[in-house]
Amino acid sequence: EAQVTQNPRYLITVTGKKLTVTCSQNMNHEYMSWYRQDPGLGLRQIYYSMNVEVTDKGDVPEGYKVSRKEKRNFPLILESPSPNQTSLYFCASSFRGQGDGYTFGSGTRLTVV
């Protein structure tokens, strides 16, 4: 089944403890992206990647890191999480990143205390 897989689905952590949210897609998509969803603010882009080893900042990149060493994987790294990073995170992918719809993962609900 064609899908984007995120893990974990839920995560509670403490301020400052590094964490990684994994994202993997099995559709051979070139483009992958991370979003955070907060009430009243919709989906805001954190980082995106057009291909292996090519990444760029979205609208809210502060406090996040990404890497794209393989086409299928695009992990999101929070080096020192803070409470304002408590949010619902979605990974998404598409063939080209423009002109075709995104496939979203099931989401990761992160709480930083």
Add this chain to the structure above:
Amino acid sequence: GQQVMQIPQYQHVQEGEDFTTYCNSSTTLSNIQWYKQRPGGHPVFLIQLVKSGEVKKQKRLTFQFGEAKKNSSLHITATQTTDVGTYFCAGQVGTYKYIFGTGTRLKVLA
């Protein structure tokens, strides 16, 4: 900065009534996409509109792209309880760059 506003934020309708959500951009869009997110779920791609004035239909859903390519609408005829969810538009404002609207949460009362 570039913004995509979506109204209304919430809409409650009786089952069988029609529903419309509107998307307005501060800049011209290359194309616009629509997504549906069920409660507790993730956004699911519905459709993409590319041409000025384009109208597309999917069963009871009608999507329009404005002549100036700065606004769009989604209209649902005779809503059903399965239509419940949040509807997002996403406008392409640059290469690889889409801006999502804030979403319209639809509740359908049986």
